Amino acid sequence: MKKINFHYYEIKGLNQERFFNNLSKKYSIYELNRFEKSRAEFKVSFFDGEKVKKEILAAGYQILNEKKGGIFFIFSKLLKSYGLLLGIAAVFVSYFVQMPFVQRIEVWGSQNASEIKKFVDDEISSRQKSKINTKALEQKIMAHFDNLTFVSVAILGQSLIVNVKSGIRPPEMDETFLPIVSQYDGVVTKIELVQGTVLVQVGDIIQKGQILVAGYVENAQGQTLNLPPKANIYIDVWVQASETHYDEKVVTRRTGNKIECCSVWLNSQQFYSNGKQNSFSCFEIESSEQILCKNNILPFVLKRDVYYETVSEKIVSSFEDEKDFIINSAREKCLQNIGESEIIKKEDVLILEGAGFTTVKYIITANILVSGEDESLHEQA
Amino acid sequence: MFNFFDELKKTTKIDGNAYNIVNVSGKILYVEGHLGICQLSQDIISFKTKGAIIVVEGQNLKLFELMDKTLKITGKIKRVEEM
Numbered sequence: 001m002k003k004i005n006f007h008y009y010e011i012k013g014l015n016q017e018r019f020f021n022n023l024s025k026k027y028s029i030y031e032l033n034r035f036e037k038s039r040a041e042f043k044v045s046f047f048d049g050e051k052v053k054k055e056i057l058a059a060g061y062q063i064l065n066e067k068k069g070g071i072f073f074i075f076s077k078l079l080k081s082y083g084l085l086l087g088i089a090a091v092f093v094s095y096f097v098q099m100p101f102v103q104r105i106e107v108w109g110s111q112n113a114s115e116i117k118k119f120v121d122d123e124i125s126s127r128q129k130s131k132i133n134t135k136a137l138e139q140k141i142m143a144h145f146d147n148l149t150f151v152s153v154a155i156l157g158q159s160l161i162v163n164v165k166s167g168i169r170p171p172e173m174d175e176t177f178l179p180i181v182s183q184y185d186g187v188v189t190k191i192e193l194v195q196g197t198v199l200v201q202v203g204d205i206i207q208k209g210q211i212l213v214a215g216y217v218e219n220a221q222g223q224t225l226n227l228p229p230k231a232n233i234y235i236d237v238w239v240q241a242s243e244t245h246y247d248e249k250v251v252t253r254r255t256g257n258k259i260e261c262c263s264v265w266l267n268s269q270q271f272y273s274n275g276k277q278n279s280f281s282c283f284e285i286e287s288s289e290q291i292l293c294k295n296n297i298l299p300f301v302l303k304r305d306v307y308y309e310t311v312s313e314k315i316v317s318s319f320e321d322e323k324d325f326i327i328n329s330a331r332e333k334c335l336q337n338i339g340e341s342e343i344i345k346k347e348d349v350l351i352l353e354g355a356g357f358t359t360v361k362y363i364i365t366a367n368i369l370v371s372g373e374d375e376s377l378h379e380q381a
Numbered sequence: 382m383f384n385f386f387d388e389l390k391k392t393t394k395i396d397g398n399a400y401n402i403v404n405v406s407g408k409i410l411y412v413e414g415h416l417g418i419c420q421l422s423q424d425i426i427s428f429k430t431k432g433a434i435i436v437v438e439g440q441n442l443k444l445f446e447l448m449d450k451t452l453k454i455t456g457k458i459k460r461v462e463e464m
Contacts, residue, residue: 016421017417017418017419017420017421020418020421020444020447021417021418024417024447024448024449024452025449028446028447028448029444029446029447029448030445030446030447031443031444031445031446032421032443032444032445032447033423033443033444034421034422034423035423037422040421042444
């Protein structure tokens with residue numbers, strides 16, 4: 001290190017031996033060459049250079065030549081280069097002054113980078129980093145450009161990096177989903193939520209058309225995410241049907257006799273008739289028309305009237321004789337409104353007697369499963 | 382630690398604490414225990430030791446290193462004489 005970083009002197013004077021003997025007691029001397037009687041050259045350590053110089057001058061010698069070398073010398077020279085130091089300081093100052101500002105905007109991953117760049121340039125009110133809200137900028141870019149599926153905005157150094165990805169947005173991003181709606185009036189007995197936001201609780205009385213599970217969730221950040229609601233909601237419902245028995249009733253039935261009258265018409269003019277006439281006193285009639293020609297020039301129409309002879313009978317019966325049949329009939333009606341998979345929990349019969357009639361009300365309490373999977377139809381936003 | 386001069390003194394059983402001189406191929410002369418140089422030129426370098434003066438003769442002699450107790454002489458060393 002001492003040889004690399006040196007201080008070189010060439011001195012002139014007499015009686016140098018004593019001087020070097022004294023000097024060597026304090027400092028190390030290198031490459032001492034006395035090439036003339038009164039002249040000698042030598043090197044000392046870079047750090048001892050100034051002290052040695054004082055010793056040389058104090059001893060009365062003349063310094064003919066003086067050099068410095070080595071890394072420390074270069075450093076010390078640099079430290080005295082005030083222009084260079086000033087330039088470095090200016091670079092640092094300008095660097096730290098412009099550090100808080102965004103100098104350029106880069107858009108990665110998109111073909112219409114120039115549009116996005118211009119949009120971002122217009123959107124940011126200030127180039128100051130602290131005033132740029134990257135999250136809000138991401139949302140604005142996403143809202144403004146339809147074909148983007150991913151947007152990320154980050155400030156790296158003095159660059160505002162906008163990383164975007166184009167593609168088809170998944171339906172969950174844009175769609176809203178129909179909620180699970182109750183098709184029955186009843187009481188909620190059990191809720192198995194898979195996804196979505198449940199809007200009822202166990203024990204709630206619900207009406208037909210009421211929303212049970214909504215098609216969205218709110219995440220921890222407070223954002224609302226749409227998704228198809230999926231849940232199993234068990235509801236106790238009451239299905240009822242009634243059947244009425246009359247003590248006396250008139251029943252009309254066909255005897256089997258019939259008369260068929262046919263005629264052909266052209267507009268309002270009759271062209272043909274089979275000549276048969278209705279001779280029944282009590283009858284039911286069935287009429288039909290058939291176009292004979294499939295054109296508008298001669299629109300012949302065949303009219304057919306069929307008369308069925310009927311008779312009316314008065315039937316008298318007591319409720320007790322037909323009670324089981326009536327109740328069973330009411331139950332059958334009730335069961336038509338209940339699916340096969342639904343669990344029947346309770347069955348009740350209510351008999352209401354009136355003047356000349358008896359009404360049977362059959363009530364079934366069933367547990368119905370309302371599942372969201374079948375009803376998770378979604379609609380386009 | 383191994384010391385060449387101590388080992389020499391131990392094996393020869395000769396006490397010599399005044400000075401040590403090593404001549405390397407007639408080009409380097411290493412001296413321990415000098416007490417100051419007496420004469421310095423490119424042909425002759427002489428220095429004091431305890432009880433003697435050593436004279437080194439040669440050509441282009443140079444004091445490569447001069448410290449308080451040691452020195453190194455480089456150049457073409459022709460003769461080393463104790464006076």
